[in-house]
Amino acid sequence: MLEIKDLHAKIDDKEILRGINLTVKPGEVHAIMGPNGSGKSTLSSVLAGSEAFEVSEGSASFYGKNLLDMPAEDRAREGLFYSFQYPVEIPGVSMVNFMRTAVNEQRKYNNEKPYSASEFLKLMREKKKLVEIDSNLTNRSVNEGFSGGEKKKNEIFQMAMLQPKVSILDETDSGLDIDALRIVANGVNKLKNENNATIVITHYQRLLDYIVPDYVHVLYKGRIVMSAGKELAYELEEKGYDWIKKQFED
Amino acid sequence: MAEDQDKILEEVTGNEYKYGFTTDIETETIPKGLNEDVVRLISKKKNEPEWMLEFRLKAFRHWQGMKSPDWAKLNIPEIDFQDIIYYAAPKQKPKLDSMDEVDPELKATFDKLGIPLEEQKVLSGVAVDAVMDSVSVKTTFKETLAEKGIIFCSFSEAVHEYPDLIKKYMGSVVPYTDNYFAALNCAVFSDGSFVYIPKGVRCPIELSTYFRINAVNTGQFERTLIVADDDSYVSYLEGCTAPQRDENQLHAAIVEIVAMERAEVKYSTVQNWYPGDKNGVGGIYNFVTKRGLCKGDYSKIMWTQVETGSAITWKYPSCILMGDHSAGEFYSVAVTNNHQQADTGTKMIHIGKHTRSLIVSKGVSAGKSQNSYRGLVRVNKKAENARNFSQCDSLLMGDKCGAHTFPYLEINNNTAVVEHEATTSKIGDDQIFYCNTRGLSTEDAVGLIVNGYVKEVINQLPMEFAVEAQKLLQISLEGSVG
Numbered sequence: 171m172l173e174i175k176d177l178h179a180k181i182d183d184k185e186i187l188r189g190i191n192l193t194v195k196p197g198e199v200h201a202i203m204g205p206n207g208s209g210k211s212t213l214s215s216v217l218a219g220s221e222a223f224e225v226s227e228g229s230a231s232f233y234g235k236n237l238l239d240m241p242a243e244d245r246a247r248e249g250l251f252y253s254f255q256y257p258v259e260i261p262g263v264s265m266v267n268f269m270r271t272a273v274n275e276q277r278k279y280n281n282e283k284p285y286s287a288s289e290f291l292k293l294m295r296e297k298k299k300l301v302e303i304d305s306n307l308t309n310r311s312v313n314e315g316f317s318g319g320e321k322k323k324n325e326i327f328q329m330a331m332l333q334p335k336v337s338i339l340d341e342t343d344s345g346l347d348i349d350a351l352r353i354v355a356n357g358v359n360k361l362k363n364e365n366n367a368t369i370v371i372t373h374y375q376r377l378l379d380y381i382v383p384d385y386v387h388v389l390y391k392g393r394i395v396m397s398a399g400k401e402l403a404y405e406l407e408e409k410g411y412d413w414i415k416k417q418f419e420d
Numbered sequence: 421m422a423e424d425q426d427k428i429l430e431e432v433t434g435n436e437y438k439y440g441f442t443t444d445i446e447t448e449t450i451p452k453g454l455n456e457d458v459v460r461l462i463s464k465k466k467n468e469p470e471w472m473l474e475f476r477l478k479a480f481r482h483w484q485g486m487k488s489p490d491w492a493k494l495n496i497p498e499i500d501f502q503d504i505i506y507y508a509a510p511k512q513k514p515k516l517d518s519m520d521e522v523d524p525e526l527k528a529t530f531d532k533l534g535i536p537l538e539e540q541k542v543l544s545g546v547a548v549d550a551v552m553d554s555v556s557v558k559t560t561f562k563e564t565l566a567e568k569g570i571i572f573c574s575f576s577e578a579v580h581e582y583p584d585l586i587k588k589y590m591g592s593v594v595p596y597t598d599n600y601f602a603a604l605n606c607a608v609f610s611d612g613s614f615v616y617i618p619k620g621v622r623c624p625i626e627l628s629t630y631f632r633i634n635a636v637n638t639g640q641f642e643r644t645l646i647v648a649d650d651d652s653y654v655s656y657l658e659g660c661t662a663p664q665r666d667e668n669q670l671h672a673a674i675v676e677i678v679a680m681e682r683a684e685v686k687y688s689t690v691q692n693w694y695p696g697d698k699n700g701v702g703g704i705y706n707f708v709t710k711r712g713l714c715k716g717d718y719s720k721i722m723w724t725q726v727e728t729g730s731a732i733t734w735k736y737p738s739c740i741l742m743g744d745h746s747a748g749e750f751y752s753v754a755v756t757n758n759h760q761q762a763d764t765g766t767k768m769i770h771i772g773k774h775t776r777s778l779i780v781s782k783g784v785s786a787g788k789s790q791n792s793y794r795g796l797v798r799v800n801k802k803a804e805n806a807r808n809f810s811q812c813d814s815l816l817m818g819d820k821c822g823a824h825t826f827p828y829l830e831i832n833n834n835t836a837v838v839e840h841e842a843t844t845s846k847i848g849d850d851q852i853f854y855c856n857t858r859g860l861s862t863e864d865a866v867g868l869i870v871n872g873y874v875k876e877v878i879n880q881l882p883m884e885f886a887v888e889a890q891k892l893l894q895i896s897l898e899g900s901v902g
Contacts, residue, residue, distance in 0.1 A: 260868075262869070262873050
């Protein structure tokens, strides 16, 4: 469903991604780990459609379509979801209004009838229950005044609403206490099925106790230098990233 | 992203003014120019009593000795007052009993504007006094209102029917000596609306008037007078659109409101006059004097305005808080785009004891426009325990526009509590990107963010107006991102 080949990306002439190869199939969970500055967040922003980066080489296809040609909103409508490491506050815009616009834009794109207000509210109630988000969060402005944990829960709630095919979770565990981490991870797990896939980006093995990956990739200096099963995460936790750094020092 | 924004900003300027059309209705006009004879002619055309003519002439003589104000942060081209037609009336005389008698073409124009003159609008509870050019064409709901003793009619009619009320209140809030444009209005005003709410009556429907400038080169000089007697309540709506023109058109209106003891008046405006084209050619000059007098104790006047149109806006709806415990509120959204200029705000004059005022001003600037908030809060010596809170926010889109805030505070009583908060923000790239990743186009994202930003003000508008206002904002800023 998602096939990334030899992807290079740079910002201000500084190359951050230097040939990423990754294939994601339905039903899979991929974890991307790596030390600070290895390009994890760049990879997810580039896939989500951020124009801050310039793709200089390589390709990314999403269900056969050229992902890199699409504006960010079309990538979302095609079923790509990006959970922000730092979700953005939008004062004055209610979550309900925001989500309703988003969901209906997606439906319009896919030639489906927009939800009526009551249909939408029903969907929202269901999804809120599924991801255990507090009722009052959806009555507030988008992320405004949310705590770190609330923001992350809100990302997962949006993921539930948009029902993406591929979700990229960028350091979803950062800033979460154990309880919030469990709720967020449970939400992700409940949304998982054989038709969708998840890419989890994280520093720590901790999150992967809750969201169990099929594959673990280690990103270092803009390349995936190692891929294996979930046991790789434990090995990293034990040995630290220095172990990788030593092996792949240029 | 920056490149994208430039592209989108360019696209905005390509947006045609949606309501640019003219109606072919025979119009009766008098020759261009202004002198005493013209003032007399207007008065005669309107069949006015002697005292009205006297008032006009006094104002005209005073105006001749005045100069156009230049203190606003506006670049106003010199106006040739001799090049303006001061009177135009649709030839067909407007005293009609039913919609069938209204000129079909006029009806079509109103339909295009979405003016609720039609029967179905009865259900939505809007009574309309439609002003096209200078003469009121039709007043609806008059009978329903009459049952409660409410007077809602054209200003000309009121001059004939209710001379005592007009003589008593006209010019009592905005005297003809007040300012240049007010004096001009007093001399040559064409028509307008008059509202009187008797003691203890709560007006059951929203009153509304639609103004529309239509004849080429005709200045429009409306005046509105609203008097709310003790313990009464009224909500008045004003909405404007005008057809596209090359020549600049001058609009100098006066709105006077008087609120007696415990009376409450809500005045809401949605203004969408032709702002000129993308090069700043044409467009309406909107120089309006709006003022409310909270005359009685515990009275309250509330101004709400959504200003998206006009090439130049010079407008400061104000409240004189004379009665003890009286309150004034001002909610404003001013949107400027392309080459539009707006200098708008309010004056809150605290005279009575325990008077309160609230100012919420939201400016949105895009294109190459200049948007200024100018507000005065004055607390007089004897105004014990006056309270004011002002909030002035500016939102910038792009890097070619300007937002300015000029708050004036004159506090002469040390029991006063006055607060002023101001913020300036830009729509952030990160906010837009966040919306994009949720499947919202950049345009929708801007619409959502701007409407979120002005929500506090829009919420003050009556329901049907709020919807219209949101649409207007979307149209005015379509594609404009910063």
